Amino acid sequence: MSGISIATWNINSVRLRAPSVAAWVAEADPDVLCLQEIKCLSEQFPEEAFREMGFRHFHIRGQKGMHGVAIASKLPLEDLPDEDLCPRSEARHQRVGVAGFELHNFYIPAGGDEPDPAINPRFAHKLEFLDKLESYFAGRAAAKTPLVLVGDFNIAPYEHDVWSHKQLLKVISHTPVEVDALERIRQAGRFSDVARELIPMDEKIYTWWSYRAKDWKAANRGRRLDHIWVSPELHDQAVAGGREALKVWDNVRSWEKPSDHAPVVLQLEL
Template sequence: MTAFTLASWNINSVRLRAPLVADWVSQADPDVLCLQEIKCQNEQFPEEAFREMGFRHFHVRGQKGMHGVAIASKFPLEDLGDEDLCPRAEARHQRVMVEGIELHNFYIPAGGDEPDPAINPRFAHKLGFLDRIEAYFKARAAENPPLVLVGDFNIAPYEHDVWSHKQLLKVVSHTPVETEALERIRQAGDFADVARELIPMDEKVYSWWSYRARDWKKANRGRRLDHIWAAPAVRERALAGGRDAFRIWEDVRGWEKPSDHAPVVLRIGG
C-alpha cells in the first residue's frame, strides 16, 4: 500500500469554484480529494478541469441544484456501491476502495436553525441520518474493516471545536443531542478522530467560518465541522506522520470567492 495525501473539502459549488480548487491543488498536491456540496448532477461535474489538475479517477454522486459528493483521485477507485444511510435518499454519501482503504465521504445535513426535531423537519432529518450511520458502523465493527471516514459532518463535537462552547450549546452543530449522536458513531466503529488524536483537546481548531462575519479572520468565530476519522485497522497508517501530516488550510478561507469551509488534509502512511 502506497502512502498518499487525502483531502476533504466542502467546496460549496464545484463548478463555481473549480479555479479555486486548481489554485489550491497546485500548492497542496493531494492524491485523493473528497468534495462535499458539489451542487451539480453527475454529468455536470467539471471532470476535464480536474484532469488538468492531475486527477484521473472519479466517483461522483450528484444531485440537481444542491448537496452532492465527489471523489477525484490519482489512484484507481473501486466503487463499493451506495448504502441506504440518508433518510431522504439525498446525495450525501459515497464509498470507494482506494489504496487498501474503504473510504466513506459524507455530507451530513446542516439541520436548519431550530434544534428541535418536533418543529424542525431539517433537524429531525439530521438526527435520523446520524442514527442510521451509527447502526451501520455498529453492524460492521466485527469485520474490523479498513475504514476512513471524511467529510462535512456539520457537527463540532468538542469544547474547543467552537469559538464559544457556552454560547453555542443551543446552536445547531454544537448542541448536546448532536455531539452525543456523533460520539455514539465514533464509538460504534471505535474510530480515531484524527485531528484530536494529533492536536491537544485544549487547542482551538476550526475548519469553517460563516460568510456573515464582516472580517472572518479577525472575528475568528469558527467551528470544526470537517473531519477525518480512522478505524482501528488503519489507525496506525492514519497517525503515522504525526501532527505534521495533518493540516487545515485556513488561509484558503480568505481567497477570492471562497467556500466557507477550509480544506482538511492528512498524509496517510504506506
C-alpha cells in the first residue's frame, strides 16, 4: 500500500517558529502539514520558508494577530469553499481536497478560564462552535464523503488524556459539557478518534504542556488537545499501520522557544 503522512501542529505563531518547523520537517518529512494559531494574515505566511522545506501547495486562512489556520502540502490541494462554522467568523477552520479525501483543519476556541457560559463569553462561543460542528457533520454523514479532521480541538476528552481527571473536571478543556459536546460531534459524523483506536484507553497521551511549568517534562501535566479523526470510509486505512502509524513528537516541546503543543502525525495508508 502507498501512504500519506498527515501532521497537525498548533504552532503558536508561524513566523516566529518557522525555523523550528523546518528542523522538524527535515526529520519527520510529512506530506501534509496542518497548522493552527499561525497568528498572521494570509499574505504574511512565510511561504518561501515552507517551499524550502519541500512544500509546493498552500491553503491559508489568516487573521491579524491571532487565530489562523494553514495547510502546507507536497501534494496538490483542491480549494473547497468555507463553511462558516465559527460563530464569530474567525479564522479557525479550512477545508481542502487532497489525495482523494476531504481534509478539515480546526482551531477550536480555548474558551477562557471560567467554565460558565452565562458569565464567560469565550466559553459560550466555544460551546456554540461545537454545536455548529455537530449539526454540520450530522448533515454530511449520509453523503459518505471520506473525511479527515485534524487540529487543536482544545478538548481532552478521556480520563487518560489529562494528567489528572479528577482535578481537571472543572477546568476548561476537560469539563463534562465540553467532552459531551465533542462526543456528539464524533458520533454525528461517525468519526474514529485515531489515537484512541491505536493506543489503549488506559494509557496516557498528551500533546500539550503549559508554559507555566518550570520543567514541563518533570511535571508532565499534559493534556491531549490535538486530534486526528477519520470518517468510516477511511477507518481501515488509518489503523492499517498499527500503533506505529500515529506519533506524538513530544521531544519538540523541549526545543528552543517551543510551541506549547507537540506535532502529531498519522500515516494514512491509501
